[in-house]
Amino acid sequence: MTIPAPPNRVEGWPPARLEADDCAVNGASPDAIRLNSSGGSVRAVGWATLPKPFRTQLERDGETLACSLEVALEIESGSCSHATAAGQLTILKRATRLHRISMKVVVSIGGSVLVPEPGGDRVAEHAAVVEDLVADGCRVGAVVGGGGVAREYIGAARELGANEIELDQLGIDVTRLNARLLIAALGEETITAPAEDYEEAGESLRQGDVSVMGGVAPAQTTDAVGAALAEYVDADLLVYATSVPGVFSADPNEDDDATKYAELTATELVDVIAGLEMNAGASAPVDLLAAKIIERSGMRTIVLDGTDPERIARAVRYGDHDGTDVVPEGAGEEPTYWAQND
Ligand SMILES: Nc1ncnc2c1ncn2[C@@H]1O[C@H](COP(=O)(O)OP(=O)(O)O)[C@@H](O)[C@H]1O
Ligand SMILES: O=c1ccn([C@@H]2O[C@H](COP(=O)(O)OP(=O)(O)O)[C@@H](O)[C@H]2O)c(=O)[nH]1
Incomplete structure (x- = not known):
């Protein structure tokens, strides 16, 4: 098919805001699209938030994919007024250019995934993924767990009679040590120490x-820190990189019959987790x-095996992963990426 060139400048475009009906065209959800204030184009908030047919089309058209794209709108009717009705707008079947935008993603990296054994190799790989996502235009909040080292310290202190809060405090200290490792690997000049609160x-x-x-x-883990940070910064996506391939019906390391959920609602996730210690x-x-x-918060969330950090990058960029999708309530009614993931 012939792909029309995007309009360079369209009178009246962009409108003050995009109506929900407009976004319904091609199955995009309103929050999947935001206006670019500077030109005749619309920014997709992130690759993972785009509806699948659109993503597929972009892949077919051979564009280099990034975690975020600037896409033009074709205005079929020639009208581009605010009152443009659903059906008059069609998202062009091609990204006009890659654009650095601000998809916000929070990645919660389990300590056992970041530092599976003493040494910095895996930390460097995770840092490279964070840097690549930043280069793609993402704003990344990384939350780091304590892993095996935290458990060793907690175990030793428990034997010595420390109470649970003291043990948690010990765990927190180790998570911050691991966070410092990631900071060291990032070579960031602006952050020198782990942030101690969400602000x-x-x-x-x-x-x-x-x-x-x-x-x-x-009395919590860094999983909760990741979710709270994602809620605080209004992230587009929250990714849990753990040492298991997703959320299972039972502990997969204990129960051979445990099956992985490809998709859960947040309420179902709560039910599964509520049964755990x-x-x-x-x-x-x-x-x-x-x-x-x-x-x-209705946060879009993915739980995946983060032992290969590249999986995190793929999930953020393309919504492509073998883990568990935690689907926002009600998303099933619209043909969003989440509903079409299969
Ligand atoms: N229902 C479940 N689904 C998946 N993992 C589970 C489940 N119940 C318990 N687990 C355990 O949860 C752990 C999750 O991985 P882990 O890497 O320890 O977490 P984190 O990424 O927070 O460090 C695994 O050790 C796994 O055995
Ligand atoms: O905000 C926090 C984060 C961690 N922890 C403690 O530190 C331990 C290790 O953190 P986490 O479980 O997040 O590490 P992971 O196992 O995911 O690597 C937890 O079990 C808690 O005891 C805590 O009390 N509060």
């Missing part, structure tokens, strides 16, 4: 910097507080 981390993101956090308070150093793909925050 500090949010400020880094607002400045266009990467933010790196470890734990913040006892919760004490200092406990293992879960996502902790209960995190699941509740995801539920209340």
